[in-house]
């Protein structure tokens with residue numbers, strides 16, 4: 249019997265040693281100590297042992313069981329720390345690895361310009377009015393002193409949707425809606441998309457403008473000059489100078505074209521300003537009395553000024569872009585560089 253138990257012990261050590269992980273070790277435990285195990289078979293056979301030998305044999309069996317359990321426990325401990333090591337290895341983090349790049353979006357340059365201009369004008373008391381992209385001929389032209397046969401209609405190639413409806417060619421159409429809806433004092437800006445059948449390096453069939461309109465008592469060209477000087481200094485820097493040149497728009501009288509001193513060469517003359525020292529940035533003027541009267545505003549009491557700014561043009565100047573198409577191609581390699 250003693251030899252048999254010794255053989256069981258040796259077999260147990262061998263199979264415990266072979267277990268490579270905790271699951272296998274559990275199976276080995278079942279085989280060795282479970283109901284069908286050899287040791288249990290020996291215990292079951294105790295009834296055949298002579299009664300006087302039973303205490304001794306029983307003790308041998310117990311010792312063998314304790315011996316096997318001791319080895320199982322030891323193997324269990326080793327396999328557990330091995331499993332932990334494997335897990336730690338798998339979860340290891342190399343803190344010196346370069347981080348994954350997180351790509352952040354940025355606003356489109358035209359949106360940046362629109363926001364900057366809106367901030368400047370609202371800080372000077374202007375309210376924002378959103379106009380309509382689809383307009384009637386009346387709001388886009390007739391009410392702006394540009395009747396049907398007026399030669400100024402040729403200044404802008406229009407997309408007509410029907411004889412009556414069109415895609416607005418200028419945010420100036422918003423002026424009429426505002427003056428019809430509201431009595432003076434009026435002080436608004438109106439940013440938005442406009443459309444013209446025009447397409448080259450500096451023109452796009454769709455572009456953006458920001459209109460400005462002020463109507464109040466005693467408004468004149470000096471007020472316009474003052475507000476534009478303040479605006480252009482905020483946009484292009486304190487050293488910027490402003491120049492008004494006579495021009496023509498049907499809805500303003502007098503009309504002016506506004507230049508700012510070149511911010512690249514400070515007026516000395518460079519490629520950007522084509523050697524002139526000046527850059528044209530917007531059109532403006534004193535609102536034509538006919539326009540005010542058409543909206544039911546008493547011109548003995550009130551007068552106004554208006555201006556229109558091309559936002560793509562400002563973006564191109566600000567970010568040094570020479571082709572307007574770059575603003576509409578949605579090439580992220582270009583757009584991601586144009587952030588403030």
Ligand code: DAH
Pocket residue numbers: 417418419420459460497499500531532533534553554555556557
């Ligand atoms: N609407 C004009 C254009 O698109 C720009 C403009 C000029 C707007 C003079 C004005 C203005 O309000 O007074 O060419």
